[in-house]
Amino acid sequence: MTRQVLLLLLATLPGCGPLLSEGTGAAAGIGSASLAEAVGASAAATTGIGIGVQAGARAGLQYAQRRTQRSAQLRLxxxxxxxxxxxxxxxxxxxxxxxxxxEQGEVTVTRRIGAGNLDCKEIVFSVIDPPSRGAADSxxxxxxxxxxxxxxxWRWASAEPATERWGSLQ
Structure with missing residues (x-):
């Protein structure tokens, strides 16, 4: 089974984000370096191509993750x-x-903020984790x-979402 197929299969499993992130960059770098070497590029060129493609693949994945997080923010x-x-x-x-x-949960408004045309709300929201094996409650x-x-x-207005929740993709 090729690495690309394996990565695609892993992408369908929830919670495999870190593995997908590292795997995407590694597979792109290895694949492009192998291709460059096959066509006769020098070692330096092969390394440069591999690193460049790896960086591009990682940036593309991070872009997709930010869009996914943005959709959750817009729904909230x-x-x-x-x-x-x-x-x-x-x-x-x-x-x-x-x-x-x-994801799912509940949201409540704790206070209104604003004056004139500025209409904002401070919210508290929950994210419900599915029950783990053997646990009755989530x-x-x-x-x-x-x-x-x-x-x-209504739009998300927090300058920096919680690092624990969104990771380094702020």
Missing amino acids: AAAAGPLEVGEVAAWSVRHGIPLQPD ARRFYTATVCRDGTT
Whole structure:
């Protein structure tokens, strides 16, 4: 089985983001270096091509991960937008490409912030982890953020999402 097929299969498994991240770059670097060597490029050129393709593959994967995270942020903002302070609503996101597992939880507005045309809300939201093997209940993690109205659309407005939740892709 080729490395590319293996990586594609791993991408369909939830929670394989770190493995996919490292595997994508490694497979791209190895594959391009092998191709360059096969066509007779020098060792330096082969190494340069491998490193360049590896960096490009890693950047492409990180771009896709940021878009996946953005869709979760937009879903949270849309769920929180119509809420008044103290109200609670469910939110969920289903990812078309399984770079991250589908998520769900609850969101509440803790306070309104703004003046004039600036209309923002501070929110607390939960992310429900599916039950682990043998566990009867699922666990919840809690985070805070800010969402603001942009015309008729509510958008994520936190400058830096929690590092624990979003990793280094801020």
